[in-house]
Amino acid sequence: xxxxxASEARPAPTMTNGGAAETxxxxxxxxxxALGMLPVLLILxxxxxxxxxxxxxxxxxxxxxxxQAAVNTVLAAGMTFVILTGGIxxxxxxxxxxxxxxxxxxxxxxxxxxxxxxxxxxxxxxxxIVNGALIALLRLPPFIVTLGSLTAVRGLARLxxxxxxxxxxSIPYAFIGNGSxxxxxxxxxxxxxxxxxxxxxxxxxxxxxxxxxxxxxxxxGGNESAARLAGIKVWAVVIFVYGVSGLLAGLGGAMQxxxxxxxxxxQLGQSYELxxxxxVILGGTSFVGGIGSIWxxxxxxxxxxxLSNGLxxxxxxxxxxxxIKGLVIIGAVALDRYRLQGSART
Amino acid sequence: xxxxxxxxxxxxxxxxxxxxxRAVDLTVYAGEIHALMGENGAGKSTLxxxxxxxxxxxxxxxxxxxxxxxxxxxxxxxxxxxxSIIYQELSLAPNLSVAENIYLGREISRSGLLARGTMREGVxxxxxxxxxxxxxxxxxxHLSMGQRQLVEIARALHARSKILIMDExxxxxxxxxxxxxxxLIRQLRAEGLAIIYISHRMDEVYALGDRxxxxxxxxxxxxxxxxxxxxxxxxxxxxxxxxxxxxxxxxDPEAGKGHPVLTAIDMADGQRVKGCSLRVHxxxxxxxxxxxxxGRTELAHLIIGAAPKISGRLELEGQxxxxxxxxxxxxxxxxxxxxxxxxLGLFLDMSCLDxxxxxxxxxxxxxxxxxxxxKARERADRAFTGLSIRxxxxxxxxxxxxGGNQQKVLLSRLLAIAPKVLILDEPTRGVDVGAKSEIYSxxxxxxxxxxxxxxxxxxxxxxxxxxxxxLVMRAGQIAGEVTRGPNSPLTQEDIMALATGTEHIDA
Numbered sequence: 001x002x003x004x005x006a007s008e009a010r011p012a013p014t015m016t017n018g019g020a021a022e023t024x025x026x027x028x029x030x031x032x033x034a035l036g037m038l039p040v041l042l043i044l045x046x047x048x049x050x051x052x053x054x055x056x057x058x059x060x061x062x063x064x065x066x067x068q069a070a071v072n073t074v075l076a077a078g079m080t081f082v083i084l085t086g087g088i089x090x091x092x093x094x095x096x097x098x099x100x101x102x103x104x105x106x107x108x109x110x111x112x113x114x115x116x117x118x119x120x121x122x123x124x125x126x127x128x129i130v131n132g133a134l135i136a137l138l139r140l141p142p143f144i145v146t147l148g149s150l151t152a153v154r155g156l157a158r159l160x161x162x163x164x165x166x167x168x169x170s171i172p173y174a175f176i177g178n179g180s181x182x183x184x185x186x187x188x189x190x191x192x193x194x195x196x197x198x199x200x201x202x203x204x205x206x207x208x209x210x211x212x213x214x215x216x217x218x219x220x221g222g223n224e225s226a227a228r229l230a231g232i233k234v235w236a237v238v239i240f241v242y243g244v245s246g247l248l249a250g251l252g253g254a255m256q257x258x259x260x261x262x263x264x265x266x267q268l269g270q271s272y273e274l275x276x277x278x279x280v281i282l283g284g285t286s287f288v289g290g291i292g293s294i295w296x297x298x299x300x301x302x303x304x305x306x307l308s309n310g311l312x313x314x315x316x317x318x319x320x321x322x323x324i325k326g327l328v329i330i331g332a333v334a335l336d337r338y339r340l341q342g343s344a345r346t
Numbered sequence: 347x348x349x350x351x352x353x354x355x356x357x358x359x360x361x362x363x364x365x366x367x368r369a370v371d372l373t374v375y376a377g378e379i380h381a382l383m384g385e386n387g388a389g390k391s392t393l394x395x396x397x398x399x400x401x402x403x404x405x406x407x408x409x410x411x412x413x414x415x416x417x418x419x420x421x422x423x424x425x426x427x428x429x430s431i432i433y434q435e436l437s438l439a440p441n442l443s444v445a446e447n448i449y450l451g452r453e454i455s456r457s458g459l460l461a462r463g464t465m466r467e468g469v470x471x472x473x474x475x476x477x478x479x480x481x482x483x484x485x486x487x488h489l490s491m492g493q494r495q496l497v498e499i500a501r502a503l504h505a506r507s508k509i510l511i512m513d514e515x516x517x518x519x520x521x522x523x524x525x526x527x528x529x530l531i532r533q534l535r536a537e538g539l540a541i542i543y544i545s546h547r548m549d550e551v552y553a554l555g556d557r558x559x560x561x562x563x564x565x566x567x568x569x570x571x572x573x574x575x576x577x578x579x580x581x582x583x584x585x586x587x588x589x590x591x592x593x594x595x596x597x598d599p600e601a602g603k604g605h606p607v608l609t610a611i612d613m614a615d616g617q618r619v620k621g622c623s624l625r626v627h628x629x630x631x632x633x634x635x636x637x638x639x640x641g642r643t644e645l646a647h648l649i650i651g652a653a654p655k656i657s658g659r660l661e662l663e664g665q666x667x668x669x670x671x672x673x674x675x676x677x678x679x680x681x682x683x684x685x686x687x688x689x690l691g692l693f694l695d696m697s698c699l700d701x702x703x704x705x706x707x708x709x710x711x712x713x714x715x716x717x718x719x720x721k722a723r724e725r726a727d728r729a730f731t732g733l734s735i736r737x738x739x740x741x742x743x744x745x746x747x748x749g750g751n752q753q754k755v756l757l758s759r760l761l762a763i764a765p766k767v768l769i770l771d772e773p774t775r776g777v778d779v780g781a782k783s784e785i786y787s788x789x790x791x792x793x794x795x796x797x798x799x800x801x802x803x804x805x806x807x808x809x810x811x812x813x814x815x816x817l818v819m820r821a822g823q824i825a826g827e828v829t830r831g832p833n834s835p836l837t838q839e840d841i842m843a844l845a846t847g848t849e850h851i852d853a
Contacts, residue, residue, distance in 0.1 A: 210716055210717055211711075211715045211716055211717060212707040212708050212711050212715060212716075212717060213715065214717075215696075215700055215703075215704065215707055215717070216707075218693070218696060218700070219693050219696065219700075219704060222693040222694070222695050222696055223689075223690075223692070223693050223694070225689060225690050226684075226689070226690050226691055226692065226693060227693075228652070228672065229650075229652060229672050229682070229684060229690050229691070230672070230676075230704050230705060230759070231671070231672050231673030231674075231675075231676040231677070231705060232673070232704075233673065290693070290695050290696070291695050
């Protein structure tokens with residue numbers, strides 16, 4: 001198909017020989033788009049710091065923010081994989097609950113208690129693969145499949161504990177929920193939940209940017225038909241991304257279980273999928289797929305956590321927190337659109 | 347001649363300090379077909395967008411319509427000034443009826459309700475005048491591409507436009523539909539409309555153009571009157587140098603005789619392809635000609651496993667081979683260049699580097715999974731030099747490149763697997779003249795290196811220029827073969843006769 005007008009009208013930096021200046025400008029542009037929402041996060045944090053008379057940037061408070069961001073970061077990492085392929089996973093909150101229930105139930109078995117952690121993660125993986133298989137093999141729309149499993153898996157989560165709260169005060173590996181990794185004894189430590197979240201981000205980055213599979217994920221999201229013609233096994237990529245999303249939801253469930261020593265199939269993880277999707281969108285990942293980065297997602301998750309924490313520090317009432325959070329999300333994405341428009345095409 | 351209907355004097359447009367148009371003059375008279383030519387990036391689209399009101403020109407230039415200075419502003423400014431544009435990608439709403447599309451934005455309503463009946467009656471006479479064979483109430487989704495173009499033209503006439511700009515209107519049309527469109531354009535000229543006709547295709551410009559204006563790098567190169575329109579003159583103006591051997595064909599078609607690489611036998615999909623057999627030898631360039639809809643692309647899709655076949659088998663270098671997916675085809679060494687590079691070929695948001703390496707990522711990977719970035723970088727750099735792809739660097743998104751460079755990026759992806767068989771579907775569609783010539787020489791070099799090449803093309807001069815022999819498809823079957831003899835060159839007439847079935851050649 002002939003070139004469309006937009007690209008023809010574009011000034012052609014490609015043809016000029018003044019390459020040095022062009023690449024420099026391009027680098028600045030790439031830096032801006034890589035930084036993405038980082039300035040928003042910093043401005044928000046500084047704002048809260050001053051409004052709360054310097055209570056935001058304290059070691060203790062930052063630890064709390066990181067810990068609050070941890071589970072959502074893990075879910076949002078999985079969601080990033082899914083949204084990069086142009087899909088959506090609405091079922092992560094329910095899968096988190098079911099996995100936590102499965103894990104806690106397992107932890108109470110005398111012989112196998114120590115295996116509760118893999119049990120939770122594998123439960124999540126299983127649900128994720130079922131989602132992926134339905135989408136890839138039966139060609140059902142992701143929104144509908146995961147909307148269905150949002151409800152169905154929630155039911156299974158309740159079933160797992162006979163619709164009660166399951167407690168286990170002596171759950172193994174409880175330290176991952178409440179302990180901290182000491183960096184400098186007595187000075188700096190970081191919650192294990194945050195360590196796990198950062199590891200998840202790092203591994204996600206490795207998969208997305210340094211493996212063949214990662215390129216294939218971007219390719220499927222960018223142009224599914226072209227990916228198929230280019231010999232990519234689209235079905236395998238789709239099952240993989242929903243598998244990852246499920247697996248990380250399972251990990252999130254384990255993190256919650258270890259933190260609370262308990263899980264309730266009805267209440268745990270309610271509407272977590274919305275926070276995860278919000279983090280991905282705030283991170284600049286395109287909703288149609290093919291464009292985005294895992295670092296953006298991390299910043300998105302931190303913005304959400306900083307916002308919750310900061311509004312409490314400043315003393316905003318619970319009701320207004322909702323309103324302000326919603327508006328900040330819309331405003332941040334609008335800002336992002338504006339910024340991209342200015343730098344990209346005419 | 348009468349007074350010009352449109353005069354542009356010294357019109358410039360810059361984006362971020364880079365000049366896309368430099369002081370361009372254009373004069374168009376009523377009742378003429380004015381062809382506008384130039385490579386991609388020459389400024390044709392920018393000029394058009396200024397006339398439509400999508401862009402505002404830099405201060406200093408002047409646009410006069412019927413002698414009066416005109417200010418064209420906003421998306422509806424062009425139409426208000428009597429200018430209508432028909433874009434390559436038609437801008438119709440497929441879910442609405444013909445009448446609703448024609449009235450789009452200027453609907454007639456009666457106390458807030460759409461007056462569908464009045465609108466249908468209003469467009470009736472115009473459709474009749476255009477010889478349309480569909481009703482105002484038909485949904486646009488049910489129309490063919492040619493019919494949709496009629497709707498666009500009807501919309502322009504309905505808005506009482508005096509200047510009609512058509513941007514590569516035949517790209518998506520079959521030969522028959524194109525002929526009908528040409529007749530209609532001539533009729534509109536006779537009715538006194540001024541038509542600005544943008545095309546890359548020389549034969550169309552010959553057939554239609556009363557005058558040709560050529561742009562290059564945003565500058566006006568010059569205009570030719572009807573009697574001076576010649577291909578070599580236009581190409582020289584467009585490229586700025588002589589394109590001595592436009593079609594390059596130095597390879598020896600006999601080199602691989604007796605060494606068939608790809609043999610397809612009795613391929614059928616139960617719909618568009620009805621039992622086709624063909625054979626391509628090493629180092630041979632075979633053309634696959636035929637009208638649009640004859641089943642050429644569908645046959646290619648069957649060969650590479652992109653569509654399910656109901657019968658047929660393949661042999662690769664004499665060995666039977668079973669191919670069920672495009673991935674298996676690539677693994678076997680059969681590469682296919684799609685005719686629709688934006689929808690089915692490139693990943694526009696991905697870098698050229700990733701686009702080029704996509705098919706060999708797994709082969710190059712360390713430990714089967716991890717990208718070998720040095721190797722990828724080297725391959726992309728080699729492709730950029732080897733195919734002279736012009737872009738700032740290999741990291742820029744493929745979507746920002748011109749059509750010709752995009753095509754070369756896509757071609758590089760296929761060449762990365764060092765294919766034994768290369769199937770090229772409309773390899774130079776939407777590609778400017780300079781890049782076309784480069785692509786022909788790439789094809790020639792591949793043939794020299796022993797690749798078996800099958801070229802699907804609707805551009806007959808191209809098929810004749812680069813192919814050793816031509817298979818012609820008609821209605822899902824191979825209707826015949828046109829070969830080149832020592833004293834008998836390939837001719838367009840022979841190919842068209844087979845393609846349309848107007849003449850029977852003994853098998």
